[in-house]
Amino acid sequence: MQMDRHHGSGETSERILDIAQQLVQTRGYNAFSYADIAAALQVTKASLHYHFPSKASLGLSLISRYEHRFRHLLEIIAGKDEPAAEQLRSYMSVYAGVLADHRMCLCGMLAAEFETLPKPMQSALDHFFGMNETWLETVLRNGLQDQSLRFDEEPRALAQFIVAALEGAMMLARSHADDGRFQASVRRLLAGLGI
Amino acid sequence: MQMDRHHGSGETSERILDIAQQLVQTRGYNAFSYADIAAALQVTKASLHYHFPSKASLGLSLISRYEHRFRHLLEIIAGKDEPAAEQLRSYMSVYAGVLADHRMCLCGMLAAEFETLPKPMQSALDHFFGMNETWLETVLRNGLQDQSLRFDEEPRALAQFIVAALEGAMMLARSHADDGRFQASVRRLLAGLGI
DNA sequence: GTCTATAGGTGGATAGAC
DNA sequence: GTCTATCCACCTATAGAC
Numbered sequence: 460m461q462m463d464r465h466h467g468s469g470e471t472s473e474r475i476l477d478i479a480q481q482l483v484q485t486r487g488y489n490a491f492s493y494a495d496i497a498a499a500l501q502v503t504k505a506s507l508h509y510h511f512p513s514k515a516s517l518g519l520s521l522i523s524r525y526e527h528r529f530r531h532l533l534e535i536i537a538g539k540d541e542p543a544a545e546q547l548r549s550y551m552s553v554y555a556g557v558l559a560d561h562r563m564c565l566c567g568m569l570a571a572e573f574e575t576l577p578k579p580m581q582s583a584l585d586h587f588f589g590m591n592e593t594w595l596e597t598v599l600r601n602g603l604q605d606q607s608l609r610f611d612e613e614p615r616a617l618a619q620f621i622v623a624a625l626e627g628a629m630m631l632a633r634s635h636a637d638d639g640r641f642q643a644s645v646r647r648l649l650a651g652l653g654i
Numbered sequence: 655m656q657m658d659r660h661h662g663s664g665e666t667s668e669r670i671l672d673i674a675q676q677l678v679q680t681r682g683y684n685a686f687s688y689a690d691i692a693a694a695l696q697v698t699k700a701s702l703h704y705h706f707p708s709k710a711s712l713g714l715s716l717i718s719r720y721e722h723r724f725r726h727l728l729e730i731i732a733g734k735d736e737p738a739a740e741q742l743r744s745y746m747s748v749y750a751g752v753l754a755d756h757r758m759c760l761c762g763m764l765a766a767e768f769e770t771l772p773k774p775m776q777s778a779l780d781h782f783f784g785m786n787e788t789w790l791e792t793v794l795r796n797g798l799q800d801q802s803l804r805f806d807e808e809p810r811a812l813a814q815f816i817v818a819a820l821e822g823a824m825m826l827a828r829s830h831a832d833d834g835r836f837q838a839s840v841r842r843l844l845a846g847l848g849i
Numbered sequence: 850g851t852c853t854a855t856a857g858g859t860g861g862a863t864a865g866a867c
Numbered sequence: 868g869t870c871t872a873t874c875c876a877c878c879t880a881t882a883g884a885c
Contacts, residue, residue: 471868489684490770492860505863506869514861563766567822571758571766573829575685584829611845616838620823623839627762627822628815634768634779643811644818650806651846666850687878701851703880 461556462528472510474500480521484562488518488572515577518569522583525565526590529553533594543602544654550595551645554625558641563633567626592618602652609653624648656751657723667705669695675716679757683713683767710772713764717778720760721785724748728789738797739849745790746840749820753836758828762821787813797847804848819843 478499482491493504493514500507511517536549557564566587573581595618602608610617628644673694677686688699688709695702706712731744752759761782768776790813797803805812823839 486770487682487684487767489682490767493862494859502868503870504861505871508862509868512862567825568766570825570829571763572682572685575681581829588826588830612838612842616835617842619826619835620819620839620842623822623826623835624815624819625822626826627818627820630762630765630825631783631814631818631821634765634776635783640811640814640818643807644815647807647812647815647846651842688880689877697850698852699879700853700881704850707880709879 462525462532462553471500475507475510475517476521476524479517480525480565481562483518483521484557484565484568487568489575515580518576518580519583521565522569522580522587526583526587529587530590533591537594537598543598543605543607544649544652546598547595547602547608547649547652547654550598551625551648554629555638555641555645558629558632558638561633564626564629567629570626571630588622591622595621599652607654610651621648657720657727657748666695670702670705670712671716671719674712675720675760676757678713678716679752679760679763682763684770710775713771713775714778716760717764717775717782721778721782724782725785728786732789732793738793738800738802739844739847741793742790742797742844742847742849745793746820746843749824750833750836750840753824753827753833756828759821759824762824765821766825783817786817790816794847802849805846816843 475496478496479491482495493507496507497504507517511520532553533550536546539546541549554564566584569576569580569584570588573584576584592615596614599608599610599614599617603610603614612620624644625648628641632638632641632644670691673691674686677690688702691702692699702712706715727748728745731741734741736744749759761779764771764775764779765783768779771779787810791809794803794805794809794812798805798809807815819839820843823836827833827836827839
């Protein structure tokens, strides 16, 4: 279950997004520049402005594409009609896959920089996390109903906690270069749901 | 239990650190400049270089002071000889106090920007988180022994999970401007320890 | 300790040729 | 679509007067 497969084309815009995404996930939005992308792609900075007139538009496209891909993975997971416990494991393995690539979640990184981002990017981030929470909430409710999960909290609040804990675990695992930490957090989160 | 009381003096270096800290906690290390501090302090940029010759030295001083203050609070909490459950509540209320000030944890913010930081700052961050985890680990072990806490994991791994979950909860609560989320995460974390 | 002045670099962005 | 050339704002940092 991967977040960054190339989907054919290889159009220049997509390649720009690929490079920019990797830069944001490792360095952050405020720590990368058009010059970085231009060097990696071996074109001039000016060319990039043809595809993305402003850095803000590039940033917004990054979030849109990321949410689209993320949503696609979640739909696949939900479509398998597996038990809630297995769906949760798959959900967390999506995060683990990003981390294995030595990257932070794109939107987790941007959440740290939230205050410095243009409004449209802030709104897109809200939307991404809302989508995640809603998906998780549904899985949690299903797990409660068929008694495959055990917990007391409101499903929505618990979904928010899980997202936050996963983002925090990614952030600290990455800065400590220790994937084991993340896996331990995943086990602890699942144990807290009785699985 | 607060993280940013003025401790007398008001020396220029301290005032620079106060302003820089607030800027890093809200905007990040890569999104603030000497110009921002100079404007807030009503001096010129050049004056700042007298106190902190480079931005890297300023950043390092920020982490050192923050860890020093944090450690001081933890020593006070530990010194009260209260039950482990109460110490954990106090620990988490330190984080809550930072968030109530509309700030991210200084070191949590820097952890997101980890890859872009100068080596000395990276080492200082490692030290800060190691100190936190060690303190928490001790409290968790005490709680296990006097049976005031219930959990299965290794205390160290659990301490790492708690720190990561708190940092993640702060980050998302701040970007959603919703302190309630953070409090819910705190309750969930405590519930996971049987309290 | 703080100032003016300035250096040398990089940021995002635009105009216009090809 | 990509290029060269250029703009202006901003960055960190330094020299030297006061």
